[in-house]
Amino acid sequence: MKKLRVGLTYDLKTDYEFKENDPPDANAEFDYPTTVDDIASAIESLGFEVKRIGNVYNLLKNLDNLNVDIVFNIAEGKNTRNRESQVPVILETVGIPYVGSDGLTLGITLDKVTTKKILITEGIPTPKFFEANTPGYVNIDHLNFPLIVKPRYEGSSKGLDEKAKVNNEKELVERINYIISTYKQPALVEEFVRGYEFTVAVVGNDQPKVFPPVQTKIDGRANVDDLFYTFEHLMNHHRIEYIFPAFIDEKLQKEMMDIALKAYKVLECRDFGRVDFRMDEQNRIFVLEINPLPCLSKEDVFNIIAKEIGITYNQMIEKILYSALKRYNLIS
Numbered sequence: 444m445k446k447l448r449v450g451l452t453y454d455l456k457t458d459y460e461f462k463e464n465d466p467p468d469a470n471a472e473f474d475y476p477t478t479v480d481d482i483a484s485a486i487e488s489l490g491f492e493v494k495r496i497g498n499v500y501n502l503l504k505n506l507d508n509l510n511v512d513i514v515f516n517i518a519e520g521k522n523t524r525n526r527e528s529q530v531p532v533i534l535e536t537v538g539i540p541y542v543g544s545d546g547l548t549l550g551i552t553l554d555k556v557t558t559k560k561i562l563i564t565e566g567i568p569t570p571k572f573f574e575a576n577t578p579g580y581v582n583i584d585h586l587n588f589p590l591i592v593k594p595r596y597e598g599s600s601k602g603l604d605e606k607a608k609v610n611n612e613k614e615l616v617e618r619i620n621y622i623i624s625t626y627k628q629p630a631l632v633e634e635f636v637r638g639y640e641f642t643v644a645v646v647g648n649d650q651p652k653v654f655p656p657v658q659t660k661i662d663g664r665a666n667v668d669d670l671f672y673t674f675e676h677l678m679n680h681h682r683i684e685y686i687f688p689a690f691i692d693e694k695l696q697k698e699m700m701d702i703a704l705k706a707y708k709v710l711e712c713r714d715f716g717r718v719d720f721r722m723d724e725q726n727r728i729f730v731l732e733i734n735p736l737p738c739l740s741k742e743d744v745f746n747i748i749a750k751e752i753g754i755t756y757n758q759m760i761e762k763i764l765y766s767a768l769k770r771y772n773l774i775s
C-alpha cells in the first residue's frame with residue numbers, strides 16, 4: 444500500500460506579528476512549535492509521511508501542488524469569527540479530506556452566543572446570558588450578579604482577567620465597553636457559576652468515545668468557587684492543574700459525559716472535541732462552550748487523559764487521525 448501523506452496546517456505563536464493596540468493575549472490561540480513537532484512525529488510514528496503546510500496563507504500559496512491524502516488541521520485562521528473555518532472550507536473547495544470538524548461547526552462554536560442559542564434550543568444547560576453589542580446599554584433583569592463578561596468569539600481565555608467577573612452594574616458597563624473597544628466585537632455577559640470546573644474530551648464519530656471528566660484545579664483549589672481560568676493562568680501553567688479522574692461521584696460524571704456527548708452531536712463535531720463545564724454548589728451542571736479544535740499540546744487535557752488510561756500521546760493522535768481516515772473511507 445502507498446504510504447499516506449498527511450499535511451499539517453497550523454498557526455504558530457512565534458509567527459504572530461503584534462500590531463499597535465493589540466491586547467497582550469492577541470496570539471493566545473496559536474500553537475507552540477513543539478506542539479506541531481509532537482503531532483508531526485506522532486503521525487510519522489504511525490508510518491505516514493508528514494508534509495508541513497503551515498497557516499491559511501501558506502495553504503493558499505501551495506494549493507495546486509499539495510500532494511497530500513489528508514490534512515491534520517489545527518490552524519486557528521486569521522481575523523474574523525470565521526477564522527477557524529478558513530482552512531476546512533478551502534480544503535473542501537478543492538476536495539482534500541481533513542481531520543476535525545467542518546467550517547460550519549468551527550464557525551458556530553467559535554461564536555459563543557450562537558452556540559448558546561443552539562444549546563438552549565436543544566435543552567442543554569448553559570448559564571443565562573445577555574449579548575452586549577452597544578456600549579453603555581445593558582438588559583440584565585433576568586440575570587443575577589456576579590456576572591462574567593467575555594468576548595463573543597475568542598478562545599484560550601482571551602479577554603479574561605480578574606475584572607471579567609463583575610459584581611454590579613457599574614463594573615458591568617465598564618467591562619462591556621472594554622471588551623467592545625479592545626476586542627472589536629460584542630461581549631457575552633453570563634451568570635457566573637461558583638463552584639467547580641471540568642472539561643470532557645470526546646473522540647470519534649458514529650459512536651464517539653467520551654472520556655470521563657477532567658477537573659480543573661485553579662491556584663491549587665479543586666473547589667474553585669470564585670476563581671476562573673484567566674489569560675494569566677494560561678501563561679503560568681503551574682497555576683492550573685488537571686485532576687483525572689475528577690473528584691465527583693459516578694452519577695455526576697455520567698451526567699456530564701452524557702451532556703458532553705449531546706453537545707458534541709448537536710454541534711456536529713467530528714473526530715475530536717472538548718466540552719467545557721462549570722458546576723455550582725448544588726451540583727447543577729452548565730456547558731460553557733464547545734471546542735472542536737482543542738489544544739493538542741502534551742501539557743494539555745488530551746495527553747493527561749492518555750497517560751492516565753495507559754496509552755501514549757502518539758496513540759491518542761492515532762485515534763483522532765483514524766477517526767477521520769475511517770470517515771473518508773481511506774482505511775477499512
Ligand SMILES: Nc1ncnc2c1ncn2[C@@H]1O[C@H](COP(=O)(O)OP(=O)(O)O)[C@@H](O)[C@H]1O
Nearest residue numbers: 570598599600601633634635636671672719731
Ligand atoms: N459563566 C461562567 N461562570 C464561571 N466561570 C466562567 C464562566 N464562563 C467562563 N468562565 C471561566 O472562564 C474560562 C474561559 O471561558 P470559556 O467560556 O471556556 O472560554 P475560552 O476557553 O474559549 O476562553 C473558563 O474556563 C472558566 O474558568
Ligand SMILES: [Mg+2]
Nearest residue numbers: 599719731732
Ligand atoms: Mg474554554
